Amino acid sequence: MTKTRNEIRFLLNGEDVALSQVAPDETLLDYLRLRRSLRGSKEGCAEGDCGACTVLVGRLTDGKLVYESVNACIRFVGSLDGCHVVTIEHLRGEAGKLHPVQQAMVDFHGSQCGFCTPGFVMSLYGLWMKEPKPADAAIEKALQGNLCRCTGYEAIMRAARAISSYGKVAKDPLAVERAAVTEKLTVLRDGSRVEIGAEKHRLIVPADVDDFASILESEQKPTIVAGSTDVGLWVTKHMRDISPVVFIGHLDGLRTISEKDGLVSIGAGVTYTEAFETLSKRIPALGPLIDRIGGEQVRNMGTIGGNIANGSPIGDTPPPFIALGATLTLRKGKARRTIPLEEFFIAYGKQDRQPGEFVEAVHVPVPAKDSYFAAYKITKRRDEDITAALGAFLLTLARDGTVASIRIAYGGMAATPKRARAVEAALTGKPWTEAAVEAAMTKYAEDFTPLTDMRATAEYRMLAARNLLMRFFAESQGGKAPIQVSRHRVA
Amino acid sequence: MSSEIAFPSPQHRRHGSSAGQPLTRRDGVLKVTGRATYAADNHPEGMLYAVTAVSSIARGRVTALDVEAAKAHPGVVEVLTPANRPPLSHDPDDKIPPFGFRVEVLQDDTVRYVNQPIALVIAETLEAATEGAALLNPQYEVESARTGLENGERFDTPAVGVGAPSRTAYGDIDAGLAAAVRVTEADYVTPPQYHNAMEPHAVVAQWDGDRVTLDMPNQALALSCAAYAAYFGIPAGNVLIRSPFLGGGFGSKAILNGPQILAILAARMLDRPVKLALTRAQMYGPVGHRGQTWQKLRLGTDGEGRLTALHHHVLAATSSFDEFMEPAANASLPLYASPAILAEHDGLRLDTGTPGPMRAPGEASGSAVLEVAMDEAAIACGMDPLEFRLANYAETEPGTGKPFSSKSLRECYAEGAKRFGWSGRPLEPRRMRDENGFLVGWGMGTAVFHCPHFPAEARATLRADGTALVETAGADMGQGAWTALAQIAAEALGLDPDQVELHSGISSLPDGGIAGGSGHTASAGLALHNAGVDAIARLAELATADPASPLFGAGNIGVEARSGRLHRRDDEGRSESYSEILARAGQAEVVGTAKAARDPAVAEAHALFSHGAVFAEVKVDPDLGQVRVTRLVGAFAAGRIINPRLVRSQYFGGMIWGISFALQEEAVTDRRTGRIMNADLAEYHVPVNADVPSLDAILIPEDDPYVNPLGVKGVGEIGITGTVGAIANAVWHATGVRVRHFPIRLEDLLVNQRDVTSAFGN
Ligand SMILES: Cc1cc2nc3c(=O)[nH]c(=O)nc-3n(C[C@@H](O)[C@@H](O)[C@H](O)COP(=O)(O)OP(=O)(O)OC[C@H]3O[C@@H](n4cnc5c(N)ncnc54)[C@H](O)[C@@H]3O)c2cc1C
Ligand code: FES
Ligand code: FES
DSSP, X not given: OOOEESSEEEEETTEEEEESOOOTTOBHHHIIIIISOOOSSOOSOSSXXXXXXXXXXXXXXTTXXXXXXXXXXXXXXXXXXXXXXXXXXXXXXXXXXXXHHHHHHHHTTOOSSOSSHHHHHHHHHHHHHHOSSOOHHHHHHHHTTOOOSSOOHHHHHHHHHHGGGGOOGGGSHHHHTHHHHXXXXXXXXXXOEEEEOOTXXXXXXXXXXXXXXXXXXXXXXXXXESSOTXXXXXXXXXXXXXXXXXXXXXXXXXXXXXXXXXXXXXXXXXXXXXXXXXXXXXXXXXXXXXXXXXXXXXXXXXXXXXXXXXXXXXXXXXXXXXHHTOEEEEEETTEEEEEEHHHHEEETTEESOOTTEEEEEEEEEOOOTTEEEEEEXXXXXXXXXXXXXXXXXXXXXXXXXXXXXXXXXXXXXXXXXXXXXXXXXXXXXXXXXXXXXXXXXXXXXHHOOOOOOSSOOHHHHHHHXXXXXXXXXXXXXXXXXXXXXXXXOOO | OHHHHBOOOTTOOOSOSSTTSOOOOTTHHHHHTTOSXXXXXXXXXXXXXXXXXXXXXXXXXXXXXXXXXXXXXTTEEEEEOTXXXXXXXXXXXXXXXXXXXXXXXXXXXXXXXXXXXXXXXXXXXXXXXXXXXXXXXXXXXXXXXXXXXXTSEEEEOSEETTXXXXXXXXXXXXXXXXXXXXXXXXXXXXXXXXXXXXXXXXXXXXXXXXXXXXXXXXXXXHHHXXXXXXXXXXXXXXXXXXXXXXXXXXXXXXXXXXXXXXXXXXXXXXXXXXXXXXXXXXXXXXXXXXXXXEEEEEEEEOTTXXXXXXXXXXXXXXXXXXXXXXXXXXXXXXXXXXXXXXEEXXXXXXXXXXXXXXXXXXXXXXXXXXXXXXXXXXXXXXXXXXXXXXXXXXXXXXXXXXXXXXXXXXXXXXXXXHXXXXXXXOSSSSOEEOTTXXXXXXXXXXXXXXXXXXXXXXXXXXXXXXXXXXXXXXXXXSSOHHHHHHHHHHHHHTOOGGXXXXXXXXXXXXXOOOSOTTOHHHHHHHHHHXXXXXXXHHHHHHHHTOTTSTTTTOTTTOEEEETTEEEETTEEEXXXXXXXXXXXXXXXXXXXXXEEOOOHHHHHHOBOEEEEEEEEEEEEXXXXXXXXXXXXXXXXXXXXXXOHHHHHHHHHHHHHHHHHHHHTOOOOBOTTTOOXXXXXXXXXXXXXXXXXXXXXXXXXXXXXXXXXXXXXXXXXXXXXXXXXXXXXXXXXXXXXXXXXXXXXOHHHHHSOOOOOOOSSOO
């Protein structure tokens, strides 16, 4: 029998918190600003776009305490059980001085109006703890999710490079207190289920995956929340009722990444950040793609499972995974079924998921040595932008230079992530030449009739989609063609 | 209260000792620790939360609101609608000069734009107020929305911007065009843009009898006090605005808006403090924006590439009920020499919120288009764009012939071009590629911005311990006023900036004028300077009249203030410290006061402008049309520079706004409904860090003896001008595609370039 608790327990800065009154959709930012009078964290958008609300959340991963930046505005309090929340108010340096991150920001003039500053400080703090001497590319990655309208970016970059000259990570309070906090968090994870609220205001934090499975079977229309980077907006932007909420981001049983027989299996609770290392190592083309999903805070919260389950036609992971031939395991109670990922997406807003069923894991085959894989994301803005179109390609050539197989999948081109089957067919068995590619480019119209929206026109999408195939061809011939004009040399 | 707005800042590091030095910001420590309090961070005892319910239609009437449902929601205290809104003492449809706008404060049930407040819900908690507002479930009588050229209502307007003439003609434009060897003519469009300061508009209002205290971000304290006083029927002195920090303003926090007035009204009605903070989405409507423009440029040139005529015609959008038209054509008045210049504007009424001043109002959208047109004309003449601009260099103000108080634009061109490496640029487009095959292009533009000066007052108190307190009700929205103003005061007082405490950001202090128009440092700075001079003069009087002072009798010869001491002008050795003088006089302090305004004779005799030149490099993906700005070099001359560090960051900020204007920012309106489809920060793009290339801002030294006694011009807005055109021109140079529609989009460069419908026929 699972034990049940009726309160959320976590650490906030230096304090133990136990809350029995929590709305299922109460955000961490509201909790901090409204309930706790901790108003150093700012609200600039309440949609995860600006980073003014950035705080750190520390949690145990395989027993190790890891602090990551998150957007407090779309993080639900109910998801914090067993975590350590660190806000700007908690920063301090040695002997009453400013924290190194803060002193660097002062000295390098990193704030103008200052409204974005606490968020930048927290993002840089998170980075500095992981990488005390970060390269520019690492700084940029850490700051992708922070907007500054006064545009003090240059000064902030300079501050970021200098942080370590102001102090050592080892002397940082969070480093000094690491063992003590780890112990506290370990104790907080007592294996209980948490249930709070009644009627239309309920939240449940399952004890483990089995508990989660049984909750799903008994609850009417529960909202599963993993990283809340989609669901958070349902609440803050669309004011949707999401009760009863079932939080799953903490479930160790869903946070596993394993590799067997050339298949990388990613549990539904694995975040982009956590998946990055394995995926970028095993399937290098996925590294730069993951790096351009949201900002660092979103990647620290958002899960690949959520990206798939959400079913958006512009989610960034389904197209490359479909091209790679990924499969999806769905579970209901104790029963599991595994389907090709592309079959999960039935129509716009409609996925192959039964009531009581949940996404347990996605299995991604590592491309064979002799095959060639690439994925390209087209956006208007360099970072932190939703995809206009995304193309992914997996090519295997026969010994005679003809196409043994090719899988092509796109996002942003149809109501679901979708394969370009006519194009694939036109190429399969043909010699892999520019002429063949050009001929196949005419087949796109059979596969897609994209829409015009704010991000791009239908014509643009069609042309860009086709050009991506040609780019893929050029790259496969050894031509280098980075998809992004970057300030930094693409490695 | 003063503790909130004083910056003793023991942590700040010194890099020098007076004006002209790159002191780090005084407010930096408060900002990096999260202790700087912005309006929404205030929570007085007993406070209620207000949330506006906003219209989802652009035009029509609200026919029903379910007030009962909202009121029945637990925690909801009151719902304000046109039916029960308490009266105001000033008609909200009547503008309060000089910068007043009509405001929507539930005066009736008409809807004039999407996101207009249609009710205000006040509750014990934010959650309850938000829920209450959602329960109102408004019903509408919808009229078709006027959203563009095809259905907007055109009108003639005598004025644009804030009281600028809508038509200015120098010379005979037709004759100039007739005399031209070549006429370059094209139509252009700039989109609606929203300020999107990171801090949403907020107010916390607390009444005490007929006095009200307002915590709110505010760029124009004294003017706002007077306007609120008018609306609430109380003396201006009864309005106290506290605005120690603004989370960005860019013009949108200089003007009163409906939601804030309603919140203040609710606080009075309920006799409890009320807080209102707009959501990001709600900022797309009632708090101003940069209005859309349609522009036509006709440039006549002679055989040598000199302008014979410059005709800039602008159709500028405004709301259906008020006027603020981008004075975009006026950007063509002060810059290039031409025997005939005609700048004219018409208005277009659309069902939107009223536009307002947004960082470089008029200059930004006018310069963007002018600089592209100049590029097109240069190409038509077969000339290098820089050479073409030099051929049309204005030695005196075009049209008026007035001398410039100072103009170092030639130096800006030269230094900027050198740093950028402009020479050797191929005239033809599509001639440069980088190692990855991306198309590379170079473009340039001229930057120019006028130098307004607002009347301001200040007080300077020299204290017995040799330090000073200086006070003026200015606003620091990020530009670094706290630091630069203290530097100016310190210089006048002969003190080190560390010895000068500055109080500002609260309306009870002497009127610091407006933080806008890039005129704040000059305006409030001059007042502080004069107050400092006044304090020193009073101190000198004490000393020179005192037989015990080494300065006794120096009255006519005069004394000089330096390092906390007065020195006899004719004898360095004879000096006395401020403390000694005050101690002997038995005074705790000496107070200097000053008012400062521009000498009208100076303005009459001179043309007053800052100048600059911007050079841009872009790279374009030939297959996908993605554009990245890879280098941006600006060289600016803006009179005397008080703090180079602050100034450089203002230039950078402006230049990045230029990137944004050229490539990103655009509110996309649903033509059918008038709704803005990207009313958030996810789809309304402003640059992220990675969009910003390596930037270079060169400070060209400039000595201006006329603009004001400090020699200071403005720097906050000029960076946008020039930059937009430079980038657009670089895109042409990279691709050969001339995009006349901002922002430049992916598809413009690859497929179906959007047509620009002429607003003026041919
Ligand atoms: C600022 C910002 C930028 C973004 N940028 C991008 C981007 O560039 N590219 C991109 O693809 N996405 C982007 N997103 C969205 C992306 O973060 C999400 O799609 C994310 O991957 C969803 O994961 P999550 O864990 O946060 O899901 P949640 O929000 O927790 O859930 C998403 C949906 O999946 C369901 N769900 C979650 N887990 C399961 C499960 N195990 N079984 C069944 N259903 C489940 C939920 O019920 C919900 O319907 C962005 C989001 C934000 C806020
Ligand atoms: S408030 Fe903007 S990301 Fe949270
Ligand atoms: S300093 Fe103003 S938004 Fe960054």
